[in-house]
Amino acid sequence: MKVLLLLSTVFLVTSCAHLKSGPVECGEPPEYTGEKNLEVAEPIKVTAAPYPKRQAYKKQSGWVKVYFKVNEHGKAYDLRFGESCPGDAFKRTVAKTIPKWHFEPQYGEASKQELSYTMTFSFEK
Numbered sequence: 001m002k003v004l005l006l007l008s009t010v011f012l013v014t015s016c017a018h019l020k021s022g023p024v025e026c027g028e029p030p031e032y033t034g035e036k037n038l039e040v041a042e043p044i045k046v047t048a049a050p051y052p053k054r055q056a057y058k059k060q061s062g063w064v065k066v067y068f069k070v071n072e073h074g075k076a077y078d079l080r081f082g083e084s085c086p087g088d089a090f091k092r093t094v095a096k097t098i099p100k101w102h103f104e105p106q107y108g109e110a111s112k113q114e115l116s117y118t119m120t121f122s123f124e125k
Contacts, residue, residue: 026061026062026063026085026086027085028063029063029065029083029085029120030065030083038067038114038115038116039113039115039116040116040117041068041070041076041103041115041116041117042103042104043101043103043117044102044103044104045101046101046102047101049093049097049119049121050093050097051093051121051123052089052090052092052093052121054089055089055090055121055123056123059123060123061120061121061122062084062085062086062089062120062121063084063085063090063118063120063121064081064083064090064091064094064118064119065081065082065084065116065117065118066079066080066081066094066098066116066117066118066119067079067081067114067115067116068080068098068114068115068117069106069111069113069115070104070105070106070111070115071105071106072105072107073105074102074103074104074105075102076098076101076103077099078114079094079095079098079099080114081094082116090119090121093121094119097119098117098119103115
């Protein structure tokens with residue numbers, strides 16, 4: 001029984017050895033390169049995005065690029081995510097925060113144009 005337990009432990013340790021330990025370093029988000037001829041959205045009124053508890057505990061910074069449309073009331077809709085770092089860690093917060101912001105209202109065909117915005121989260125040490 002002890003041999004089986006020892007072998008199970010060795011297998012578990014060796015199979016997890018490839019996993020990274022420690023926080024992922026994201027660095028700065030990539031520069032806007034005019035992809036798809038999208039305009040960068042400039043918010044008029046913002047509310048602070050809550051820092052995700054897990055990322056605060058890890059003292060982790062990150063960023064998320066999000067694409068969306070703005071209606072005649074200046075509200076974002078039809079959110080779609082682009083690149084983000086680290087992984088999906090901040091996407092939930094962005095999905096809850098961006099719709100609360102106000103942007104320059106878009107009318108007619110302009111309301112169908114997709115805009116982009118990169119939200120950064122910086123953990124001050």
